[in-house]
Amino acid sequence: MFSSKTNQFDLVIHNGYVVTASDILPPSVYIGLKDGVIDQISARPLTGKRVIDAEGGYVMPGGVDSHVHLSQKNTPAGDTIESGTRSATPGGTTTVIPFAVQASKDDFDVVSVVEDYHKVADGQAYCDYGFHLIVSNPNEEMLSEQLPQLVEKEGITSVKVYTTYPRYKLSDEQLLDILLSNRKMGVTTMIHAENSDIIDFIGKKLEEKKMIDPYYHSVSRPLVAEDEATYRVISLSKMIDVPILIVHMSSETALSTVREAQTSLVPIFAETCPQYLFLTADYLKHDCHHHVHKNDSFQGAKYICSPPLRQTVKELEGVWKAIQNGTVTVFSSDHAPTVYDHPLGKKAGLVNGVPHYKKVPNGLPGIETRMPLLFCKGVESGRITPQKFVELCCSNPAKMYGLGDRKGSISVGMDADLVIWYPKGKLQPFSLDNSMLHHGIDYSPFEGMEFSNWPRYTILRGNVVWDRDNGGLIASKGVGKYLKRGKSSLGGPIKELDEILA
Amino acid sequence: MFSSKTNQFDLVIHNGYVVTASDILPPSVYIGLKDGVIDQISARPLTGKRVIDAEGGYVMPGGVDSHVHLSQKNTPAGDTIESGTRSATPGGTTTVIPFAVQASKDDFDVVSVVEDYHKVADGQAYCDYGFHLIVSNPNEEMLSEQLPQLVEKEGITSVKVYTTYPRYKLSDEQLLDILLSNRKMGVTTMIHAENSDIIDFIGKKLEEKKMIDPYYHSVSRPLVAEDEATYRVISLSKMIDVPILIVHMSSETALSTVREAQTSLVPIFAETCPQYLFLTADYLKHDCHHHVHKNDSFQGAKYICSPPLRQTVKELEGVWKAIQNGTVTVFSSDHAPTVYDHPLGKKAGLVNGVPHYKKVPNGLPGIETRMPLLFCKGVESGRITPQKFVELCCSNPAKMYGLGDRKGSISVGMDADLVIWYPKGKLQPFSLDNSMLHHGIDYSPFEGMEFSNWPRYTILRGNVVWDRDNGGLIASKGVGKYLKRGKSSLGGPIKELDEILA
Amino acid sequence: MFSSKTNQFDLVIHNGYVVTASDILPPSVYIGLKDGVIDQISARPLTGKRVIDAEGGYVMPGGVDSHVHLSQKNTPAGDTIESGTRSATPGGTTTVIPFAVQASKDDFDVVSVVEDYHKVADGQAYCDYGFHLIVSNPNEEMLSEQLPQLVEKEGITSVKVYTTYPRYKLSDEQLLDILLSNRKMGVTTMIHAENSDIIDFIGKKLEEKKMIDPYYHSVSRPLVAEDEATYRVISLSKMIDVPILIVHMSSETALSTVREAQTSLVPIFAETCPQYLFLTADYLKHDCHHHVHKNDSFQGAKYICSPPLRQTVKELEGVWKAIQNGTVTVFSSDHAPTVYDHPLGKKAGLVNGVPHYKKVPNGLPGIETRMPLLFCKGVESGRITPQKFVELCCSNPAKMYGLGDRKGSISVGMDADLVIWYPKGKLQPFSLDNSMLHHGIDYSPFEGMEFSNWPRYTILRGNVVWDRDNGGLIASKGVGKYLKRGKSSLGGPIKELDEILA
Amino acid sequence: MFSSKTNQFDLVIHNGYVVTASDILPPSVYIGLKDGVIDQISARPLTGKRVIDAEGGYVMPGGVDSHVHLSQKNTPAGDTIESGTRSATPGGTTTVIPFAVQASKDDFDVVSVVEDYHKVADGQAYCDYGFHLIVSNPNEEMLSEQLPQLVEKEGITSVKVYTTYPRYKLSDEQLLDILLSNRKMGVTTMIHAENSDIIDFIGKKLEEKKMIDPYYHSVSRPLVAEDEATYRVISLSKMIDVPILIVHMSSETALSTVREAQTSLVPIFAETCPQYLFLTADYLKHDCHHHVHKNDSFQGAKYICSPPLRQTVKELEGVWKAIQNGTVTVFSSDHAPTVYDHPLGKKAGLVNGVPHYKKVPNGLPGIETRMPLLFCKGVESGRITPQKFVELCCSNPAKMYGLGDRKGSISVGMDADLVIWYPKGKLQPFSLDNSMLHHGIDYSPFEGMEFSNWPRYTILRGNVVWDRDNGGLIASKGVGKYLKRGKSSLGGPIKELDEILA
Ligand SMILES: [Zn+2]
Numbered sequence A, B, C, D: 001m002f003s004s005k006t007n008q009f010d011l012v013i014h015n016g017y018v019v020t021a022s023d024i025l026p027p028s029v030y031i032g033l034k035d036g037v038i039d040q041i042s043a044r045p046l047t048g049k050r051v052i053d054a055e056g057g058y059v060m061p062g063g064v065d066s067h068v069h070l071s072q073k074n075t076p077a078g079d080t081i082e083s084g085t086r087s088a089t090p091g092g093t094t095t096v097i098p099f100a101v102q103a104s105k106d107d108f109d110v111v112s113v114v115e116d117y118h119k120v121a122d123g124q125a126y127c128d129y130g131f132h133l134i135v136s137n138p139n140e141e142m143l144s145e146q147l148p149q150l151v152e153k154e155g156i157t158s159v160k161v162y163t164t165y166p167r168y169k170l171s172d173e174q175l176l177d178i179l180l181s182n183r184k185m186g187v188t189t190m191i192h193a194e195n196s197d198i199i200d201f202i203g204k205k206l207e208e209k210k211m212i213d214p215y216y217h218s219v220s221r222p223l224v225a226e227d228e229a230t231y232r233v234i235s236l237s238k239m240i241d242v243p244i245l246i247v248h249m250s251s252e253t254a255l256s257t258v259r260e261a262q263t264s265l266v267p268i269f270a271e272t273c274p275q276y277l278f279l280t281a282d283y284l285k286h287d288c289h290h291h292v293h294k295n296d297s298f299q300g301a302k303y304i305c306s307p308p309l310r311q312t313v314k315e316l317e318g319v320w321k322a323i324q325n326g327t328v329t330v331f332s333s334d335h336a337p338t339v340y341d342h343p344l345g346k347k348a349g350l351v352n353g354v355p356h357y358k359k360v361p362n363g364l365p366g367i368e369t370r371m372p373l374l375f376c377k378g379v380e381s382g383r384i385t386p387q388k389f390v391e392l393c394c395s396n397p398a399k400m401y402g403l404g405d406r407k408g409s410i411s412v413g414m415d416a417d418l419v420i421w422y423p424k425g426k427l428q429p430f431s432l433d434n435s436m437l438h439h440g441i442d443y444s445p446f447e448g449m450e451f452s453n454w455p456r457y458t459i460l461r462g463n464v465v466w467d468r469d470n471g472g473l474i475a476s477k478g479v480g481k482y483l484k485r486g487k488s489s490l491g492g493p494i495k496e497l498d499e500i501l502a
């Protein structure tokens, strides 16, 4: 279409079904990428320095994984920004948002906390990234001076808070303080909602009865802990009339509570993760029938995460239903792994050969498997449409966290982040082995599952960074850039702030 | 029917509609009382030393007011056992259950707490009474040694706990501890459910804005505080599978949450009180249009109670609905008054002439008006049946607190506690004036309301103690006896206790 | 207590736990019966011509089975008034309410319909009885002239209508006509609620596919047919603001819809029956594993009733839940049997040896087993209290149908109808065999079930009519009397009738 | 961008916010139209024969009004294809789907019905159009032979059925027949859900009481009629597991029932219309305070439509809520007008000067006002996002009815149907007058309402057909083309068809 070489696109994609959160364009469409952005979409052929024929596969926006834990100081055997983002693009993810952590209540200066994380991340990333801030001490100074500065200068427009874990747990009054402050600043609040006291109470009983092997982790954090905390944080959000996103939801009842709030226009958003769709607590058992534990009865520890894997397939179905009926807003990995065979990793839970679930670091790896799992078992199985997949994995996380103008959609002017899947039937189904993955972790909880598709190409700002059949991961460290984010374009309070709170 | 004088009954009642929680017997029935109990009910005439002709009025069981605060040390200007019970029988109540209070977290010995309350009460009561125990520090020793002793020796089979008030507030973990302990002992748990942090949060905002006159009390404890805490304590009860009674419920949403739990067979019981059926927060305003404040703009303080009076008639209707559809189990007064014009009473909230709602003691008087209000505006208005009235005011509170074998019903063998109402049309409707009441308080929140009926006679263990038209209160101090109570006959866990909690 | 022989009671019962819908009196109480009524209840001994020592068993009101089909012309091989009531008192039931049936749309004169049923019943009954009227043609004349006459002269204060069966089915408009008329007359409406079109639609499909053996009866009337019709008739009731009782409910969803209506104070009452608590559709299969079909693959036909037995134990649990949480008002048998081995009985469904479910007469026997089943598997198992049992089996059906002043409670002045159960452990558990029953039917669907208790004595208006250990059924035909009934004392519209409907 | 004149676009749009159902592109984007389709979207300038500068206004897809009644034989004083479509593009609508009507049960041949409608429509339309088929007699032949032919040859992939109106009303069994047939063919079913019997019943009462002026139309079709029928048709849909769209929903309760079905993944879609968001039944009153009735007390007849306008603003808010929370799928006009001052129009309801609501033709005009109303009072007021507006007015109706590949989105390759709004503040707010509209009707129910925006340009397949400031409606009759439609891309059964129904 261009008259001269200089007008050529850097890269042209054609012959694929182009999917956005609302539409599917037919393979006759051409996408022209230039200078890192989606420059043109055209009904007529475009020419480019390089042309990729999608051969009838889906062409989707690059994934946004808005909940990952990388290079956190409190996870010495976890993934770093480098190793974690290395596994992003091979799984179709082009943007991640890890956390900068106010790791202790005495960490008063969150501006320098963020600075530290910048230092750690600089030049390390294989995909684009931003930072959320985990707040464990929302004091007056932080809320009124430091946070506004981070919003303004760093584009950190989201914070995560917890109702559990001694180190992070906020009281309801602290939650109200930060929710009100966030409403005023337009900052999005992510909440980990589990009732801490319930967990402590059961924990003591289990301890007394010496029920402490990895499986009891799942018993110690029952559904009711999530259900209660979910109702509670929704109550708080409703009081302030401020949007919140409840992370990693795993309970059908809690998701119903979210649904009821959404029905009443309370601005509640929900996130879930692959582990709550695909894995039950059986995996935590030392004699799990799902797979041979290779003579290692401690391997259940690999499946310890919080909220825990739930007991029944019926519960997994409840989470699926919440995806299908629209309750769930965002599908993330909650990638929060530690190496299994490492004294500070999962094996920390083995003290003199005796397993204790409380000593096992929580969390699973999952950046790389997130999108392939939902694609194969959601889209290809017919449970969800390709558009819904894009909405959950790409568009909504981008919009939720102030990246809706750049990421998460195949729209002209946006960053040229794309993932191209194999056309149906092209790829021989295979069973996942950890050696296929690019993270720094020695296992995947999804090993042994069968995959019928996988990202064939991943393109980051116009560059092919993953070409599965020709070179695999072909980007180098440092290609990923830091993202200053704007304000969320999902939700947002409409009513005027109550006079008393103003 | 009796052959000789010696066989005569002490008292015979006839010609009234005899009401139990399930039936209404016709006026042709005779009730023969002897030695303090209901000795015979007969279809044929009985003879007695004294005979009362009910003239076609309702004959009902004496009322059981299972939530009253008397002689509490922390309420120096409140009602005593003497002055409080004095106002019981004129209002149709023959049994009250006030609280023995573990008044501070350092009050370690609850056995001696109860002893002290016994000393205060001995010989003072005008009606029968028991004690609940308010627990503010459920430590191991108390739960495992003192409480069992109180159950065994004193028949104290119910405890009250709070989710609010600095002095009483228990954490969720403490609530779980006491719920589990109570389940094992068969003790009933009453819970005051309001989210403390929400109240503190709003309180600070109001303070900052100098919104502190009495009306702001109602703003400071919003519906959401009750709704949240209700969901939470139901979650905890469900975990332990133990019955709880949520006291003084005032929110339609919270009552719906109870209803849903009841539907699912979670053993939740609800209590409400007259103030939540008849009064809105308008009464708290200094320029309340309901009544002339007699040149005293501080009189809104008279209406300060917790949970507070709610804002709208629609909310009152929600509570009525919960009475009518069966959600509410018990109707009590929550009589917790203080004298208005007293430096330690309501006037404590006027500091140098400046009103501050936080300094006003919480609570209203209501023992004497409880039953007349519900009778006139519930039964006579056609909202509820006479049987439902008896269930709510008499039978259920007796059963709930282990008195179902003695109190709360007109059944042979039970204590001869009766109340006889005027036949319809016999009593000239009148407007209530505090001078008509027998408590020690200088006002009633229900003054000015019109009553179309009132207890005509009240009989306590066979003795007429209140004869409205002939002498009024004719019993003397000390006639009331202490009641050692058995275990609740309502609810009770059915499922076996989970192995982990056993 | 009586001074002379002439003052002696006809019969005295003592030493049993006396149960009403609200209370349990201790064994120390004496009940004195005289002239057919409960004459006295006394805390002190009474003397009588005969004295029964209940030995610590429960003493309960005689049962009221308010839904039975006897001597209906359309059931030539069914039970008659004689054979049906013969099996009432051995099962603890002292009152039944069968139907007088407007059997065809051309049956214009319902007054003479009732006369005919009187003729058939006169002198035949072993227990007291009334009549409901089944209305299949609610024309103007019937509603305005005949029905008022039946209410007035015959005490027929309840009608049953259907949303299904070609012969009986009324349109929604006809239902509205009769509901409005019933509201104005204070007549109670019973509704059989299944969507007729759904059943016809599936019936055709099954016919086409030759899926016609007895099991397909249960497929042909799916839950959705009951769920839909339940919502519909509740809508109609709500419009007119008139109480209805939905008969023989078998669906958890439909019962939830009733619960929601009750929550909103729509006056809906629900009935269920033993078959929906104890039997699944497995029994309809020719190769049912529950029992040997004795070389007769057609025996599934014995279990054909409408609504049908449901498919899963989970569904039965849903009905139990509705009993336990208070949704269900009345527990009846829907005794509507036919002889199995009779050309006009169940065997009518075998045409030339080929089974066809549509040709099998619907209905099961159950008068005699109704109360023992719920007593053993409800009360003794701990699912419900003895009071709840009395409410469901005795008090509520009596109140619902205008007999609350005479039947269904142990109250002075009421008919002396009582049932005395064996004290716990006294009776050796046994397996039911049809030979133990007194109906005219050659099988029971509950054969083979184990019973741990059974009515030991049944007393009808002061006479022992069933003494299991001494003579069994000792009453003779004709002892039962016709009951002119008053108006329902449950529910009843409160709001004024809308001007448009007045 | 093109090198030569021949490569120029026919029309280029730039400098507007380009909105799809999921995204908003910034004004820097250029849209190039060529040969009637959206040929390119580009981040860099495009050149065209004509260029429109949107000046910062919204650029949206042309509207799809999927529920309009035009040239129906039974509406002699209604709009024709010509006059109705004439008012489409000035209101932003570029596609309409009127109905071909099987107008009587004796109309056996629906193929020739459609032929007739083609003849009437040919060369008359100002915008593109398809046909739904209204089915009043779903006999076997029609379902098995004619409908498949219409799907195949005519692209008629949707039918509308009714539960009300004597002429159209189908029984539940007929509904099941057509639902099953539609499932097998992939045809979408639209259902008008009001309970016919309820309406007839009230109608008779109103007639008896001479309550017949226009206002009583709204009384005669109460909410419960819609609520009941909604639950019923959802039950039928669930049975067959086939998607349905319930048209013109007006009841909060019915919409909640839809929401619950959607939550459970029953494939139910909902439509609502402007009249249910903006007008209450007050407008039907002869003394309506909303506007001077100009000495004509019959003007309430202008507001007669079915379902009727509802009584309260609260009810309107309920419909708004269903739009905001996602329950509503499609926003259509249900344009079904008749001339007011015409003997076969609304005035047919005046018989000898006496008004009778039953004789007034039902229906309102609304094609032209549909999108401006929702834009001004939904988008500009902040109730909904621009994306939600596009979803409801454009994308969803297109997808629902098999036009998702051509209409309803701004995507490359799709028809170049666009509407450009005024930039905020550019247009002086004005009050609507019927003279501004282009239909053939002598009034609009929305006259007098204030509008702050309006379509500035409407483009149909690349041609500017409406230029509000320069010539207004500049297209000529016949420019609109008939649309053969594909199958719906919303919903669709996932589960395999039950063996019995297969
Ligand atoms: Zn977390």
Ligand SMILES: [Zn+2]
Residues within 6 Å of the ligand: A067, A069, A334, A336
């Ligand atoms: Zn996390």
Ligand SMILES: [Zn+2]
Residues within 6 Å of the ligand: B192, B247, B248, B306
């Ligand atoms: Zn309290």
Ligand SMILES: [Zn+2]
Residues within 6 Å of the ligand: B067, B069, B334, B336
């Ligand atoms: Zn209290």
Ligand SMILES: [Zn+2]
Residues within 6 Å of the ligand: C192, C247, C248, C306
């Ligand atoms: Zn029936």
Ligand SMILES: [Zn+2]
Residues within 6 Å of the ligand: C067, C069, C334, C336
């Ligand atoms: Zn029946």
Ligand SMILES: [Zn+2]
Residues within 6 Å of the ligand: D192, D247, D248, D306
């Ligand atoms: Zn319609």
Ligand SMILES: [Zn+2]
Residues within 6 Å of the ligand: D067, D069, D334, D336
């Ligand atoms: Zn229409």
